[in-house]
Amino acid sequence: IAGITQAPTSQILAAGRRMTLRCTQDMRHNAMYWYRQDLGLGLRLIHYSNTAGTTGKGEVPDGYSVSRANTDDFPLTLASAVPSQTSVYFCASSPGGHQPQHFGDGTRLSIL
Amino acid sequence: QKEVEQDPGPLSVPEGAIVSLNCTYSNSAFQYFMWYRQYSRKGPELLMYTYSSGNKEDGRFTAQVDKSSKYISLFIRDSQPSDSATYLCAMSPTGRRALTFGSGTRLQVQP
Numbered sequence: 532i533a534g535i536t537q538a539p540t541s542q543i544l545a546a547g548r549r550m551t552l553r554c555t556q557d558m559r560h561n562a563m564y565w566y567r568q569d570l571g572l573g574l575r576l577i578h579y580s581n582t583a584g585t586t587g588k589g590e591v592p593d594g595y596s597v598s599r600a601n602t603d604d605f606p607l608t609l610a611s612a613v614p615s616q617t618s619v620y621f622c623a624s625s626p627g628g629h630q631p632q633h634f635g636d637g638t639r640l641s642i643l
Numbered sequence: 644q645k646e647v648e649q650d651p652g653p654l655s656v657p658e659g660a661i662v663s664l665n666c667t668y669s670n671s672a673f674q675y676f677m678w679y680r681q682y683s684r685k686g687p688e689l690l691m692y693t694y695s696s697g698n699k700e701d702g703r704f705t706a707q708v709d710k711s712s713k714y715i716s717l718f719i720r721d722s723q724p725s726d727s728a729t730y731l732c733a734m735s736p737t738g739r740r741a742l743t744f745g746s747g748t749r750l751q752v753q754p
Contacts, residue, residue, distance in 0.1 A: 581740070635686050
């Protein structure tokens, strides 16, 4: 079934550790996005990529980095995790333009 | 103040009821409007997608956009227990693909 795969599904991480969240899509979508979802705050954009080889900052980019080496993969890295990064992280993709975004099922990350 | 406001609920209705979910927004540049449904421990799933003002119907779901009032609505007819989920509104302006989301309304449909 075509869609977005995120890994891991959940993780508990010690503060200060480095962590990479993986996202792969098989729909050949040009654009990809990373959001975090926190209670009462909804989904907030961390980083995005309009096409392979390009990335941009969203609303809450600090402490996160991304890369887009090819069309299918868009990993999100926390260089040195802090407790405030405890959240549910969602990856999304869209064909481009203003086409709707499609989401994966998220990674639940707890930083202790 | 948030750009998009959405009542968190929970909204509890009996099976078969008509449900009305709403969002208000402050950015008059928003042109693209979406409703997503999110089940527990799952990702958001696109329900409705509209451009500018007007109505759009898809089965039991109707989306309305009133740009003059900066107000969007999602109506669910003949609600079912399987409609129990959190409903998120999302929107974006022309020229910017990233979405601005409401915080979501939790809906419970009682059998």
